[in-house]
Amino acid sequence: MQFKHPEILYFLFLLVIPILVHLFQLRRFKKEYFTNVKLLRQLQQQTRKSSTIKKWLLLATRLLLLALLILAFAQPFFNAKQTKSKDNELIVLLDNSFSMQAKGSRGELLKRSIQEILESFPENQTFSLVTNDATFWDIDSKTIQSELQKLEYAALPFELDYLLTQVDSKKPNTKKDYIIITDAIGANSKKIEDISKQNEVYFINPKAENKNNISIEKVTLSQVLDAFYEITIDLKSYGETTEAIPVAVYNKKALIAKSQVTFDRTEKQLKINIPKTAFHGKVILQDNSLQYDNAFYFSISKPKKQNVIIIGTPEKNKFLNKILTENEFVVTNTELAQLNYNSIENQQTIVLNEVVEIPQALSTTLLSFYNKGGSIILIPSQENSLQNLNSFCKNFGSFQFSGLNDSEKQITKISFNHPLYKNVFEKNVSNFQYPKVNKSFTISGNGLPILQFEDKTNFTFSISNKIGNLYIFTAPINKQNSNFQNSPLIVPTFYNMAQAKNNSKTNTFTIGENETLIIDAILSKDEVVSVTNTESSFIPQQQIVNTKVKLAFGDFPAKSGNYNVKQAKNSIQEISFNYPRTESDLSNANTTLFDKTTTVTNVETVLNDLQSKRTDTALWKWFIIGTLLFLLIELLIQKFVK
Structure with missing residues (x-):
């Protein structure tokens, strides 16, 4: 026991x-004389004995009364269990990811958690609050009330280790108490066990009552028809869903199509036709669970004519001109001698159609074109020298032409997973009419197969630097050497090789995945492009590559939606952003991660527990009660003890 005022x-x-x-005692007894009667003498002796006992009882009572009163004023107390932890920093880690949109017994998990923080913390108690995308240091419930009530859901997942690192960098070398509020969906941490050993860590786990959920996973352009686009909507059900779910497609605010989907299995696809026009769209579904994954935004830009130069003789170029029609392509046919090198940088695709000799100057120009995002198609000639071909190819990768093979080969394998054939085939085909070649070059080195011979060597393969593509044939495809020009495969192969990557597709990106986009734009030295919509605007990272601009989005934008890429006030391209679907499975809770922490049900319990552990036990009240008790005892002695 210790005293606050020992003096x-x-x-x-x-x-x-x-x-x-x-x-x-100053008072003396006076002698009184009575008759010498034995009874009176006995009474006198008994009275004196009783008086002596009463005096000693009163003395003891008054001594104890006065001692307790003095001790009460000295304010005795017992030390708290965690006296040294009184000055610990109190840190609240609050999960505001989209899974916290789920409804618990008292409403949305995040909103209820915020309300609990505001109601439980005293106005004068300082704490720090860290969320997935925001930090509030050394605040109190009164000053943070407005901002907390406006707190929005974050596209970023609840990464506990990242938040703990933030706290350590802001408040190094300090003791801390943690309150972690999360539904633990997809939670993971390597630091939590060590943190729990060194600090008080409390875990509050708000739980959703309904864990069933339906998510729109993606929207793709599956087919281009004469007057329509066919889009494929991929949906996924988490848990059991028996009701038909309504799905609607909008172009901006205009309703284009409605449908329903019933989940007899976990994943479903819905195909819908939309008008073949520039489309700034979104797909909406309605369910009674999470809202963030009920909308998927997509954009389809108006197809732009692609600039293509075909270098070769007019006779050999005829089949390419039938595929690359003037409706979608601006094709320039030229022989090597008449080639205008200055026009190459304005093209999207260059075709080397059986050029007998590739000059070094052309190789250098095409390498620069490739590095800036252009596509090159190389169809070799039987008359090519290996030295010349390999001199050209060494600029692009570690592959070489080894020699001309005179044996006939059939083209038997299609690489259906190659980006070139995405959405081309409804199913994998193995028994098609095989094209053949009479002579072909042997190739050694790496490349991504597109079409292969029966001996599993490549007929066509591709090399990419992520922005540019090089497509290589290993055999001439003139009619004297091959019947490939008569094969149905030739149309999608050359059409997609010549088509720009972002032309006739849903221009969708996922927030937080730092994806890139290459657009055609000529910018001055200090000019930049911006990404905007009616609610927000940001300037992405950008790299000027001649007549193209490479954009990197990082963690932007903050909200999903349809956006425009703008140069000054002119819209260059329509694009869309969507939230990652990492929070959709409400059954994916990792609560075992917090086994080493103290699990509680609310914030008030945490504050009471910390206060009881760190508040000294005051005893002065008990000493006052003791004083009053002995005062009462003295009164009773005075009254009843004779």
Whole structure:
């Protein structure tokens, strides 16, 4: 036991006063003479004995009363269990990811957690609050009330280790108490066990009552028809869903199509036709669970004519001109001698159609074209020298032409997973009419197969630097050497090789995945492009590559939606952003991660527990009660003891 005011204990010397009073009473007994009767003598002796007992009882009572009163003023107390932790920093880690949109017994998990924080914390208590995408240091419930009530859901997942690192960098070398509020969907941490050993860590786990959920996973352009686009909507059900779910497609605010989907299995696809026009769209579904994954935004830009130069003889170029029609392509046919090198940088695709000799100057120009995002198609000639071909190819990768093979080969394998054939085939085909070649070059080195011979060597393969593509044939495809020009495969192969990557597709990106986009734009030295919609705007990272601009989006934008890429006030391209679907599975809770922490049900319990562990036990009230008790005992002695 300790005292807040030990100096008051000096007043205990006052206990001497009642002792002196009782030992040296000033009043004397007077002698009274009675008749010498035995009974009266006995009564006198008994009265004196009773009086002596009463005096000692009163002395003891008054000594204890005075001692307790003095001790009460000295304010005795017992030390708290965690006295040294009184000055710990209190940190609240609040999960505001989209899974916290789910409804618990008292409403949305995040909103209820915020309300609990505001109601439980005293106005004068300082704490720090860290969420998935925001930090509030050294605040109190009164100053943070407005911002907390406006707190929005974040596209970023609840990454506990990242938040703990943020706290350590802001408040290094300090003892901390943590309150972690999360539904633990997809939670993971390598630090939580060590943190729990060194600090008080409390885990509050708000739970959703309904864990069933339906998500729109993606929207793709599956087919281009004469007057329509066919889009494929991929949907996924988490848990059991028995009701038909309505799905609607909008172009901006205009309703284009409606449908329903019933989930007899976990994943479903819905195909819908939309008008073949520039489309700034979104797909909406309605369910009674999470809202963030009920909308998927997509954009389809108006197809732009692609600039293509075909270098070769007019006779050999005829089949390419039938595929690359003037409705979608601006095709320039030229022989090598008449080639205008300055026009190459304005093209999207260059075709080397059986050029006998590739000059070094052309190789250098095409390498620069490739590095800036252009596509090159190389169809070799039987008359090519290996030295010339390999001199050209060494600029693009570690592959070489080894020699001309005179044996006939059939083209038997299609790489259906190659980006070139995405959405081309409804199913994998193995028994098609095989094209053949009479002579072909042997190739050694790496490349992504597109079409292969029966001996599993490549007929066509591709090389990419992520922005540019090089497509290589290993055999001439003139009619004297091959019947490939008569094969149905030739149309999608050359059409997609010549088509720009972002032309006739849903221009969708996922927030937070730092995806890139290459657009055609000529910018001045200090000019930049921006990404905007009616609610927000941001400037992405950008790299000027001649007549193209490479954009990197990082963690932007903050909200999903349809956006425009703008140069000054002119819209260059329509694009869309969507939230990652990492929070859709409400059954994916990792609560075992917090086994080493103290699990509680609310914030008030945490604050009470910390206060009880760190508040000294005051005893002065008990000493006051003791004082009053002995005062009562003295009164009773005075009244009843004779």
